[in-house]
Amino acid sequence: MRKTAKIFTGIMLVASLALTACGAKNNNGGSSSSPSTSPSPSATPSASASAPASPSAAPASFQVGMVTDSGTIDDKSFNQGTWEGVQKAAKDLGLKEKYLKPTGTTEADYMKEIGNLFDAGYKFIVTPGFKFETAIFKAQDKYPDAKFVLIDGGPHAGDFKYVVKPNTVSIYFAEHESGYLAGVATALQVKEGDVGFIGGMEIPPVQKFNWGFQQGVKYANDNLGTKISIKKDNVIYQGSFDNVAAGSQLAAQMYDRGVKVIFAAAGGVGVGAINEAKTRAKAGKEVWIVGVDVDQYADGVYDGDKSVILTSAMKKIDHAAYDMIKAETEGKFPGGQTLIFDAKNDGVGLPVENPNLTPETLAKVDEVFKKIQSGEIKVAAEQGDLLK
């Protein structure tokens, strides 16, 4: 059993990295946004999908806990997205929810909070971010009665040999596809000129956003008649997710160099960039930011109802969290699996509302989205000959 899980995980990982159309194996991923028809869970284990069923039937009622990554619960990013999904699920399904904030970011800190949640009866635990990988690896053995959802990572012992136990599900996103769509939208909207990228730490999810964005811009230049350039100097990783001031500075430098749009995939650093953009926009300059992870439109609002957020390259973290909780209530928790949320199952994409994009742009972006879903456009998740 364990071995199979290992092999399975391995396959899934390779799949996710190489992006061979595999997509989300599980239907639950796809049926994301549709609100549940009825909160009462059908507890028939036989109804569970093709995946290896979780060893025990889903309990009739359970409590959902979450441990935050570094940063606050309202970080406009991972923590917030996950928490919103958890809250929504809890509300729709009549569950009790709780999040804990660890004192540090070491495995021990995470383990401590997981233990606290478990001891307090929160046995369905959602953790956002790859930093939880080793903690979840330990926790899934230590608390066999609990269920774990690890977003953006897979449990391993520090050796990157992924082991997803039947009480755990590991979730990845196709950030490059999301970045790609944002790139296309940006190119179509501004037509010509310079655009730039500010990243937080140089880690795979952020890198994939960057590479996807560059591919998207290139696609628009090649096929849709735009003339957008991305210069080497304008692709920068700040090095952290919390240095707001540095974000403002980097953005200011880029705007001074004539950049019109900055794709900021950088947490708090991005907040700095948004602030700078707002200052300039108020002064009548035409500057934009492309948001990340969640719909950041509201964060870019200035002068009443205008916003500097052109659009946002979203990872539907909240959907992922929601879906997993819902699956558990239905006894369909995809334990032992590694899921990928991508365009195909609507796990990534642009916001529904995009006030700063013209209908023409939106229509074309939608076409591209469909092509990605159908596999006609393949977005690479590696650097290849792209910038950084």
Add this chain to the structure above:
Amino acid sequence: MDYVVEMLNIRKEFTGIVANDDITIRLKRGEIHALLGENGAGKSTLMSILFGMYQADRGSIKVNGKEVRISNPNVANQMGIGMVHQHFKLVEDFTVTENIIMGSEPRKWLGLVMDTRKAGKKIEELSKQYGLNVDPYAKIEDISVGMQQRVEILKMLYRKAEVLILDEPTGVLTPQEVQELGRIMKNLIKEGKSIILITHKLKEIKAFADRCTVIRRGKTIGTVDVATTSEGAMAEMMVGRQVSFKVEKTDSVPGDVVLQVKSLTVRNSKKSLALNDFSLEVRAGEIVGIAGVEGNGQSDLVEAITGLRKAESGSIDLNGQNITAKSIRERIESGIGHIPEDRQKRGLILDYTLAENMVLEVYHREPFSRKGVLKNSAIRQYANRIIDSFDVRSGEGAVSAARSLSGGNQQKAIIGREIERNPLLLIAVQPTRGLDVGSIEYIHKRLIEHRDNGKAVLLISLELDEIMNLSDRIAIVNQGELIGVVNASETNENEIGLMMAGVKREEGA
């Protein structure tokens, strides 16, 4: 009788110590009233009560005949009582005017801008009125200590003080500045102010004060008319016994040269020449005094000998051994003892206990430590010996914090520490500064004893009396140069005074 301030039967107790037992002092309008007492007699406490910093446990205070409660210094200020502290409270890089108006800045333009000019003008007027001669626009760091003191006085006048308390005002002044201060006090009296002068210097009381209240161990001994009371009588009231002013000593028996300074040149921290081509020798069994006005190279000489400052050129020999390039510790080991000028800055570690301070230079030797580990019992024993033989008084003996000792006792502890090491050369810088008559007498005796033990003593003092009384030979410095060396028995105050001003002696050159 018209009294401005009366403090009646004041008692103040701090945990376990009765600082003021039963003190009464009455200040007449327009007089200079001296408050005389030994260190620790309760002068400062009494004045702090008047100034509102402490509350008396018992007794009453009357201002202009009315009983009052002075709960804090602001209240004292409002009643026209101002205090010039021993340690000035001035901001170094502010101007005189800025310092004076601090806390009550005059404003203009809706109170947004400080009106320094108007204040400056007023200060200039006050300065002229009382003959203070202060430049309102000079920076504090650029003016002399005596001038800074006048700024403090001006601050009080600016705030319309009628009663001025001067706490040990002459401790930091040169003889000339003391005379100047006397003149200023007379001016103040003429303009109707009243002054309480806290001091233990009988000479000054004699020169400036009208009446004198003597306190001892927290009690008023009596108030006397200065004009009709002798210095000796006042000293007796203060100390409680007869005091001799003349230092008893036999003629010196000079032996070998212990300290030989040859053509020493030293630069001070501002890189200007502090000591120029200075030569001097001190023999075993003699006290050589250095006379000079403050800041003429005395401190630099001492620092160069002890190793605290590097010599630019020239040599220093101790007992025939060149120590010019030796470290401070090596010099201490080879037999230099040093009673530093500033006992709190250099002489003691105030947060250490008395015992720890007593081994400041010897802690690393046996028996005080062995293989780097301190031996506390040996240290305490040693400290107790010094405490006993030098009569150092403290709350808890060897384990009391140095900070808790009175100034006089701190000084006695330092002198005890240095003499106990029995150094070949004892350098005593202002050994009796700020001390009372009883302590001075005692310290002088110990210095002479050290000489009589066949050791060399180099005495640096700004008090000419002290130099004249103690020294066997006197070296006079002016602007870093040696003006001359005279035998104490063959000279007089007048001659030395001239040499201090830089006039060289004709003969013997």
Add this chain to the structure above:
Amino acid sequence: MNRIVVSLVAVLFGLLAGAVLMAVTGHNPITGYSYLFEGGLKNPERIGNTMATATPLVFSGLAVAFAFRTGLFNIGVAGQLLFGGFCASAVGLNWALPKPLLLIVMLIVGFLGGALWAIVPGLLKARFNVHEVVSSIMMNWVAYWTVYYAVPAYLKAQYSETESAQLPEAASLKVPFLTEMFDGSFINLGLFVAVIIVLVVGFIINRTTFGYELKAVGHNRSAAEYAGIAVNRSIVFSMAISGGLAGLGGVALYAGNASNIQIGVLPSQGFDGIAVALLGANTPIGVFLSAMFFGLLYSGRGFMNAMTEIPPEIADSIIAIIIYFAATSILIERLIRWFIRRRRANTKASTSQEGKVGM
């Protein structure tokens, strides 16, 4: 003795203030605190976690206290801790030695790494009189970015960009007998090292000529110079030792509580060290006890959150308030004095009143 009272009162006030905050935000302080303490002490595992959480704080608190006793304000403990931990991690990941030997080497290297980081401000202070607060806090960022560059470049695992590879078992301060004794807690040998170091530092500060010299320089540089103590050397030594203690804390943190080193994090233990030292009255034993108290707060907090409706932010504020009171224990001292004085004055007033009535 007096200091102990002050610190205890500070803690008490902090807890009371925390209780007020809980009450104001509509939570029951008694349940809150009972879960807080339960969370830190309820079972062997939690006790182990509490002590383990406290271990790096013992070191950082000692580092601050040691510098403080010698008149220096080492605010760069975070950087020293990080760099010491980094050096030890580098050794642990690259050298194949038997576990006891490897751990000893790692501790030494961690000490040296932290010391190196603190020597720089020490030298600047001794040579150019640059204030150590400024230079040591700058060194925090130098450490931050050095680690930021060096970990991904030299110590990273295959896929991870933001943290080093996991330390092998031989390089971990965790040992099976402790883990088992405390039911799977992450308690580790760091605690024993901490106890030993507390004793050693206490001995150095209080009983040796070396400590005497360092303290003398700390209290009064001029007087130390006068006494022939090599002042500049003392300053550099003080900083180096202080930094070294912080470096040991880094070993305890990264090779004990954690099992690898992350980039982009300036360890908060470095700054908590200041509060730990203040609450511990800058004495080694005091630091040890106050670190344990902080460890209890930090490890019990999560359980309080989980068991009550107190949100984590309020829990953070409660802890911050307790720390604040602890750190400002000097105020408490004044308050106690004022209280005593007032009471004495009152009794005196009342007796004199009675006296008057009697007349």
